[in-house]
Amino acid sequence: VGKRAIGIDLGGTDIKAGVVDDQGKILCKISIPTQVAEGRTAIIRNVASAANLARRKGGFAWRQISAIGLGAPGVVEYPSGIVRHNPNLQCLLGQELLQPVMDELDVVGMSMTLDNDANMAAYAEAWIGVGKGRDTLALMTLGTGIGGGLILNGDIWRGAWGAGAELGHHVLFPDGVKCGCGSHGCLEMYGSATALVRRFLETVASGKRSPLATRARKGAEVGARDIDKAAKSGDKLCRNLIEETGRFLGIGAANMFNILNVEMVVFAGGMTASGKMLLDAIRAEAKKRTIPVAMKGAKILFSKLGNDAGLIGAAGYALKQARARKRN
């Protein structure tokens, strides 16, 4: 097995792809629109194009690429490879994704690996990120929802049927807000960026006042970034909401420590831009709720790989899988 792989991160808006070396260094990368509205065939063609564009941008021939890794949102059922439970790319539901992409690429003998995008990001963290050298970690990506990845014994934990590590869908408030998954009160409904905006609007509607609340009342569209900016500029209401998000996520982290005794919980995604204000709140809450022996030595950190975690992890995991296949 060689030293380079193409990593692809298939998102609801963009497809990111890059050639990554065996140290996790990105040699070149590109990004193209997913074109969700054009349906499944277009997405498959675009995923294949992204791989080719990244390869050509770096000037690599196919023989210089050892493997391709693809991270996709949703559950990739095991061993069928069929995409399940994928709210953002519904047109892929109930279908295989890997084989059509391989057919479209039509490269003989290429080792290809598909997994959930957050699983790939978790692998990147354990490989070259803040979890480098750790054998067990949990990762949660804080965005529209909360994606989850688990690394146990140095490998991605897929579970019995590929649905492992849906960490955003463990229950925080049994009688809480209805979740898209069918349950109520999932962590995702309290700790995601979407949840932050919802809670802000609820607070505004309840009559609480603050500079950003005033702007919202006058009709301004408010996103998670606006709430973060306002909090950093001294808007106490916004700061409280972000710290409350931290408490919710801290409970989620404590649950990971108590259930699994992982060495580390890593948070990724746009909301980590809130920095220390959010991280301190997460850590304080987790410490209160974790059994001391599981907390001792455990770490809670924000990812530093940013938007590249998915493609780096996909490439790294594809290389690992290619090596394993060669051995067997």
Add this chain to the structure above:
Amino acid sequence: VGKRAIGIDLGGTDIKAGVVDDQGKILCKISIPTQVAEGRTAIIRNVASAANLARRKGGFAWRQISAIGLGAPGVVEYPSGIVRHNPNLQCLLGQELLQPVMDELDVVGMSMTLDNDANMAAYAEAWIGVGKGRDTLALMTLGTGIGGGLILNGDIWRGAWGAGAELGHHVLFPDGVKCGCGSHGCLEMYGSATALVRRFLETVASGKRSPLATRARKGAEVGARDIDKAAKSGDKLCRNLIEETGRFLGIGAANMFNILNVEMVVFAGGMTASGKMLLDAIRAEAKKRTIPVAMKGAKILFSKLGNDAGLIGAAGYALKQARARKRN
């Protein structure tokens, strides 16, 4: 490695020990008091005695025994082997348990294994119990507290420092009842036998009426078994409380399915005597809250090994460890 091991289940009241063959069959077993009040040295001596008594009861010489497995409550820190977080046997805290027992037994070359009692019970279920042939399962023992064990990839999941699978200490109600572990609203505070009695007494105090409530008001001591009996005799209040316990445990099971995609969640311990009434409530709630792909094919069952699960698992796991040591 031979075909027989001694399994020991160290509890707060009794020490159970038995000789178990490599099919999980108990050849003979004994039970002696733990004598917690007499302190650590007495407990260690009693554990060693239990092993010897079981062996002699079956007429086995030490050379006919291949390994000894010991299941103990609390967290066994890894790799130090020091007992941590053990509310029921506090005199063992901060101390090694395995080496003193080995010294007391003084049998040369015996392979000995110590682990958390619920981990051992989980191993028994995956080995010869309701989870036979399953690679991944979660077990919760419903008693004074809720003990937890996880089998992942066919092996006990110990976590980074031995604190893995404290399943009773994941948060169900963030602002709920204070738990002995320091957190609030842990599953243990809602789904255990102790919690059932507390919730019954709270309900009685709030003025709700039922046959058992009347007896309690007249001063009768009420335990979890009385509530179960009353429910089965038509006491609706008691039945509702048991079904509510089922809903709490169903959420706990759903969390295991969504976080880990285990194939099965097994419940054990005295409360499973409530049977169908409890199991149906658990299953209904778990189904509502589990992502379909993680639920499909998944099972929720009550253990059938009863009080022997701990010692069977301890023996089986000791045999497995002895084989692994021989290979290395």
